[in-house]
Amino acid sequence: MSDRRGVKDEDQPLSWLPETWAERLSQMGAPAYRGRQAFEWIWRHDARTYDDIGVWPKGLRQRMAERYPLRRVSEIRVRRGSDGTTKLLLNLADGERVETVLLPHDYGTSVCVSSQVGCNMGCTFCASGLLGRVRNLTAGEIMDQVAAASATHRAAGGGAVHRIDLMGIGEPLDNYDQVVRFCRLAHAALGLNLGYRHITLSTSGVVPAIYRLADERLPITLAVSLHAPNDALRLRLMPINRAYPLARLIPAARYYFEQTGRRVSFEYAMLRDVNDGPATARELVDLLTATPMAWHVNLIPWNPVPEQAYEPSPMAEVRSFRDLVQQHGISCTIRRELGQDIDAACGQLRHREEADRRPSRIRRNPPRSSAGGQSG
């Protein structure tokens, strides 16, 4: 496979696992241990160029720079929120842009990475889909977002990254091979050495890819964007529900749990008078209790996107919804609102930049037929 610049995957050194580095360096006539050094220097010591790999001989650095240039991402903008959230707008080698967010938690820091430039799923409440998908990211470009965020964090006196969320721009399972390779890169002992459990992948529900991921037995944490307990409402919010309705999605999530032993969580963005009423909460309870499993529901206060005509649910509604779901024995929490003052909704910062930079790219979602329609 090759990207839009005609650079083949196998020629993208940032996407190489340690064994690939060893192979390529052997082909260049260098000992295999030079490969382990490269991986370690790039991902642990933030070598930006081959010249930063101090333990390498000069000739090897030059030959590698000519044959396999390191195309690292660069920072365009950093925005710090009042709550410690930091959002980075990053430039890729071909001039495309993605967003990466650093989030502080009690237990440490997590980084939320993008998996595609834009998104094709067209969810009607999200900023990422407004521009469609431009291209997939390579595993190395996803990994480099973590490195860029970590470097920014360290420069501000922060510690190591503890968790990675594949919850930025894009549908990770629409870029399956690169995303799985990215998980292996982040897990590699010579680099970040991050446990698979500390990687969370959020999907809009690409059912065949959920089965495939379950069979990889990695076992990363899976989050499924549910947002509605019935097909009619979910279809209004998420066009993917046409191809993969709830009767296919829930069994896929159960299969993931059975294969990996990892509790699956459902994300549910709270939209005022759309999916936040008590009747909808009861419907959600019925849906989940029909398949008794260790489910978890994560209610997300909706981050307003001016182009999308919704309103966030009042917090009182969000709490009542949580209480009702919990009363029926289903674990349910409200996600802390982070980065409200820095356009933290995924895709918002990039969308705003693109609107200024390349107005011809801006397309709007078709108008929705009705604004109401809550079941009860």
Ligand code: SAH
């Ligand atoms: N494409 C993947 C992952 C990225 S979005 C997915 O859809 O799951 C991460 C989560 O944020 C998803 O649950 C998504 O539905 C939700 N989301 C998107 N836009 C949002 C917004 N403006 N406010 C709150 N949540 C949003």
Ligand code: SF4
């Ligand atoms: Fe894409 Fe996820 Fe946004 Fe839907 S919610 S448009 S799948 S990024």
